[in-house]
Amino acid sequence: MNISKSPWVLHYDGSSCNGCDIEVLATMTPLYDVERFGIINTGNPKHADVLLLTGGINAQTAPVVRQLYNMMPDPKVVVACGICACDGGIFKECYNILGGADKVVPVDVYVPGCAVRPEALIEGVVKAVGILEEKRKKLKESMKAGYCTVDYSKIAIHMTADDYDPSTQYDAVLTEEALRQQAEEKIKATAKPAPKPVNAAAPKAAMASAAPAAQPKAADNNVKGENG
């Protein structure tokens, strides 16, 4: 008896056309019936194991997605559903779109499609459940080593001693400030007919510069998360 028999899913729509959302809901219908695998569509991040993200991430939904991710107890996996959640899709060039879900949270499974087929979605979740099991084992090791505590700001990434590197932590890297910078750079890039490479390099630079000063911000965000 293992954890993979009851993955509870949290579904969040970054900013999509709702096509993928409807397909996510279609998997709950009698035709596909994901409840036979024990999958429940829960509306509560504190009960969820799998975060289903649909649609590209924009500047407004980015903090929400990050907060949802942080509120989910370990072990957890993220599934990007549809091409928009994978890399931005048709909205990629929009001024407000940061890109796929992996700009904000670490994505474990990418399920492409426009809109994503329910069959593909179910397969994606099943794959994610496999990863969930691996993560649980890792978590057990890290619990023994004393690396994992109930601290929201730290559970996301450093699951083993090797993984722990403050500069690569998503929470540390992507503060709201950094996200705003990213969006501003993008707006600048789209306003002028600038060459493409600038556009691609900008976010990384912004991330690197924001990394050291980010830790207090992340902690601040977590306080809010507990109240909500």
Next chain:
Amino acid sequence: MTAWMIVKALIYILLAPLIGGMLSGLDRVVSARMQGRQGPPVFQPFYDVNKLLHKQTTVVNSIQVLFVTVYLIFTIFTGTLFFAGGDMLLVFFALSMSEVMLVLAAFSTNGPYSIMGAQRELLQMMCYEPMTLLVAIGFYYANGSFMVDDLIRTQVPAIVQIPGFFIGFVFILIIKLRKSPFDLSTSHHMHQEMVKGLTTDLSGSNLALVEIAEWYDVVLMLGIVGMFFITANPISRIWAIISCAVVFFLCTLIDNLFPRVKYKTMLIVTWSVILVFAGTNLLILNVLK
């Protein structure tokens, strides 16, 4: 005699979670079949609880853990008292105590959904508490004792004398088992305005404890349903089990048939049912005796 009581209590403590979990799984399968789905395996609730125990537990504040644990302990205590043949009144008082603990656990988190769920849970308690007390009184009127041990040794089943109490009790069972028309405090079905109400801020092992406590609760409630049919005759126990099955199926059916109601409707409907059936029954018993 006391040794036998302890044995009965132990049997309850060990078997109730198994039976309760199976019933909860059966409920989910039957619901799925009613909706034309295949549904999860019968053992799904056990898988769920096993998973929750292996997940990280995020705690909003430490007193929450205390309240949830006390909730479980009180629920087990209530059931143990009942199945060991204790006092019906004490059973129901301990039961409301355990509910209060769950409400306090939700209030202590200070989350908006938890608090809303806790307030609605208090309203639900307001609806069913009169009936639980009336059931104890009804049994007393029928058989002249509050002790479960004496009540199961009567010659005539209690339902003959207190059918109104039975109807009232089955009605509040819908609230107690958190079934749809009155499932105000923890909206079990997905994506409702409450998120998960009372249990929104519970996660990991805390949520698992609440689930286990609910299994114990289901068994206790069905035990009280069975009480209406049990007599000194051993065959009556079969009738009791059949009645439990019928009542449980009825609750699942009602769960799937009705949408949720507002709390005012719940208050009016529940109290009317209690007053009409249990109240009239009490009156008639009073006149006859």
